Amino acid sequence: MRIAVDVMGGDRAPDEVLKGALLAHEELGCEIVLVGPEAVVKGKGVQFVVAEDVVKMDDKPLEVLRKKNSSMHVGLQLLKDGSVDAFVSAGATGPLFLGSTTIVGKIEYVERPAIGVAVPSLRGFTVLIDAGANVKVRPEHLVDFAYMGIAYAKVLGVEDPKVGLLNIGTEELKGYEELKKAHELLKERFGERFVGNVEGHDVNLGTVDVVVTDGFSGNVALKTMEGVAKLVLATMKDSIKKGGFLSILGAILMKKSFKLMSEKLDPRSYGGTFILGVNGVVVKAHGSSDAKAIKNAIKVAKRGAELGVVEEIKRGVGNVRDSGDGR
Numbered sequence: 001m002r003i004a005v006d007v008m009g010g011d012r013a014p015d016e017v018l019k020g021a022l023l024a025h026e027e028l029g030c031e032i033v034l035v036g037p038e039a040v041v042k043g044k045g046v047q048f049v050v051a052e053d054v055v056k057m058d059d060k061p062l063e064v065l066r067k068k069n070s071s072m073h074v075g076l077q078l079l080k081d082g083s084v085d086a087f088v089s090a091g092a093t094g095p096l097f098l099g100s101t102t103i104v105g106k107i108e109y110v111e112r113p114a115i116g117v118a119v120p121s122l123r124g125f126t127v128l129i130d131a132g133a134n135v136k137v138r139p140e141h142l143v144d145f146a147y148m149g150i151a152y153a154k155v156l157g158v159e160d161p162k163v164g165l166l167n168i169g170t171e172e173l174k175g176y177e178e179l180k181k182a183h184e185l186l187k188e189r190f191g192e193r194f195v196g197n198v199e200g201h202d203v204n205l206g207t208v209d210v211v212v213t214d215g216f217s218g219n220v221a222l223k224t225m226e227g228v229a230k231l232v233l234a235t236m237k238d239s240i241k242k243g244g245f246l247s248i249l250g251a252i253l254m255k256k257s258f259k260l261m262s263e264k265l266d267p268r269s270y271g272g273t274f275i276l277g278v279n280g281v282v283v284k285a286h287g288s289s290d291a292k293a294i295k296n297a298i299k300v301a302k303r304g305a306e307l308g309v310v311e312e313i314k315r316g317v318g319n320v321r322d323s324g325d326g327r
Contacts, residue, residue: 001029001030001031001086001302001305001306002030002031002032002033002047002083002084002085003024003030003031003032003033003084003085003086003087003088003298003302003305004033004034004049004075004076004078004079004084004086004087005017005021005032005033005034005035005037005087005088005089005294005298006035006036006071006072006087006088006089006090006091006307007021007034007035007036007037007040007041007068007071008036008037008040008054008055008072008091009071009072009090009091009092009096010056010057010089010090010091010285010286010287010288010289010294011057011073011090011091011287011288012090012288012289014036016289016290016294017090017289017291017294018034018040018044019291019294020042020289020291020292020293020294020295020297020298021023021034021046021224021294021295021298022045022046023044023291023292023294023295024079024294024295024298024299025046025172027295028295028299028302029283030298030302031047032045032047032298033046033047033048033049033075033078033083033084034044034046034047034048034049035048035049035051035056035071035075035078036048036050036051036071037051037071038052039051040048048066049074049075049078051068051070051071051073051074052066052069052074053067053070053071053073054070054071055067055070055071055072055073055091055095056065056090056092057091057092057094057287058092059092060094060095061092061095061097061218062095062098062100063093063095063097063158064076064095064096064098064103065098065099065102065103066081068102071091071142072089072091072095072096072099073099073103075087075089076099076100076103076104077103079104079280079281079282080103080105080280083269084129084274085281085305086281086282086283086302086304086305087280087281087282087283087301088272088282088283088285088294088298088301088303089187089282089283089284089285090284090285090286090287090289090293090297091287092287093115093132093133093284093287096275096282097112097113097115097275097284100113100275100278100281100282101113101228101277101278104279104280104282105225105278105279106149106243106277106278106279107277107279107310107313107314107317108314108317109317110144110148110277110313110317111140111141111144112134112137112141112144112277113133113148113212113275113276113277113278114130114131114133114134114141114143114145114148114215114275114276115129115130115131115132115143115215115218115273115274115275115276115280115284115291116128116129116130116131116148116149116274116276117129117272117273117274118150118152118156119222119223119225120204121202121203121204121205121206122204122205122206122290123155123205123206123209124206125160125175125206126202126203126204126209126210126211126296127149127152127153127156127209127210127211127225128203128204128213128218128221128222129145129148129149129152129173129209129210129211129212129213129218129276130145130213130214130215130218131215131218131219131221131222131273132215132218132219132222132273133215133265133275134208134214134215135214135215135216136214136216137171137178137214138178139178139179139181139182139184139185142165142182142185142186142212142213142214143182143185143186143189144181144213144277144317145162145212145213146163146186146189146190146194146210147313147316147317148188148276148277148313148316148317149161149163149210149211149212149276150163150193150210150316151276151309151312151313151315151316151317152210152276152313153209153272153310154312154316155209155256155304155307155308155309155312156307158209159208160193161193161208161209162193162194162195162208162209162210162211163186163190163194163195163208163209163210163211164194164195164196164197164198164202164207164208164211164212165179165182165183165186165194165196165197165198165211165212165213166187166197166198166199166200166211166212166213166218167183167197167198167199167219168199169181169197169199170196170197170198172196172197174197175197182212183196183197186212186248195208196300198211198316200221200224200325201326202326203221203225204225215224217274229291240278272284272286272293272296272298272300272301274290274300274304274309276309276313277313278310279310280310281304281305281310283297283298283300283301283304296313
């Protein structure tokens with residue numbers, strides 16, 4: 001298992017990215033290929049590929065195609081050529097998405113790849129798709145997202161994933177016309193597997209296994225959940241400090257439980273999101289990722305490559321297109 005890492009991607013590159021990549025090399029048992037300037041990647045005790053240029057966080061998407069010697073472009077090309085099994089970058093979403101679809105290429109039948117993330121829920125996780133790649137979509141694209149979300153959920157161990165459409169209410173006639181059309185198409189294509197409209201709180205409740213939405217709404221939902229998680233953890237810590245001796249004693253007694261809860265709510269714990277629908281495993285880490293988040297993003301990439309998420313999507317999308325049963 002060889003995973004390429006864009007050392008220059010992200011707000012905290014290259015230092016935190018390097019730390020996370022080296023942690024992954026030590027703890028996850030996979031080969032890391034650092035991609036970046038020679039002065040940064042050489043002599044770290046792992047494999048490296050030199051790429052002297054950088055796609056900056058405020059660069060326009062097309063820059064990834066123009067800057068052919070950038071760490072992002074070179075890393076994606078390594079994946080395209082089969083030199084690595086996955087590619088991880090905390091770089092700007094627009095260039096990474098365009099580079100993935102253009103350099104690595106799209107899976108047959110997939111018109112719009114999307115970002116899919118496994119969000120913590122009361123039932124374990126919920127796949128949220130799209131989480132930020134496609135701001136505006138057609139109803140047919142939301143059907144494609146459902147295909148890919150189902151395939152991803154199956155890779156993560158769900159035998160019979162249920163799908164919901166994110167809306168402002170559960171009633172069938174809620175939302176604007178495109179959402180109503182998407183509801184109709186999803187119901188037609190997936191039958192009982194499609195449970196109908198779901199609301200924002202259903203993502204974390206685990207009402208369904210896959211929540212389908214456009215990239216604008218999905219990204220807002222994801223960032224809101226991350227903010228709420230930080231609020232809960234910070235409020236708990238502050239309340240314990242202000243609660244006096246008994247609160248501190250109780251916190252000590254519940255230290256293990258608090259640790260487990262903290263790990264589940266910490267956005268860094270799930271590390272990265274898949275760009276689903278491209279012909280290779282590409283993981284987008286958060287732009288502000290620290291070493292822990294980078295390590296976990298590499299862990300996500302390793303799991304996706306091992307469990308064959310790309311192959312599952314190819315099989316699933318092709319079969320569903322023919323059978324219409326979502327299986």
